[in-house]
Amino acid sequence: MVKPRKLFVDADAFVALNDQKDPNYQRAVVLSSLASTARVPLITSDPAFGEAVTVISQNVSLKQGIDFAEDILASPVEIIEVDSSLRRAGLEIFKKQTSKNSRFTDAINMAIMKKEDLDTIFSFDIQYKKNKFKRFGDK
């Protein structure tokens, strides 16, 4: 596997790591181990982080959500804040989506990856593959 320069972590990967019953839990752990061994720097977006905290606190437990948020904020994970140019770039990507179930957060994430010149994402979402991004761990 080629080591990415930076690895973008999406909300679903964060969520999978917080729920041991999640179907992607084991794979998320394996991929985290790979990222750890390779010492890849991690980044995420403010909206993806917010989505993860909300879903974890509502569906696992409030404490789990808060502990997760505290851990990430105290870690070297870089959280990109969305400014007007990223919002505009995200909208341009969003316009190209064919499914009405697309999330604007995903489009923002893709805009950040394009701006940062990144092509690999830690996510289980097929949406990224359709948009020509590589999912971390895929062959």
Place this chain on the structure above:
Amino acid sequence: MIRKQFYLTPEIHRELVIFARQQGKTVAQVIREILEKTLKIRKTDEAPADVLLRIAARAGKGPGDLSVNLTSYLYGKKSPNYGKTKKAIRRR
């Protein structure tokens, strides 16, 4: 080292000088130590993704399909407020 200049109130300055003298350290050394402690600067050799493994190690028990139905849990049928009126949501 990076040189920084900033203002201190006379009270903080006085307390700092006294504290540094008691500790047998310079004022600059005391300020660095306080900042280091406050900012929780980690001097460990931790990889960035180690935080993910720590999170996974204390994972809880959720519904078992969170990551695959994330949109539904956020905005759809599986959201806690789905199908509720504004009045009902306010009452919660």
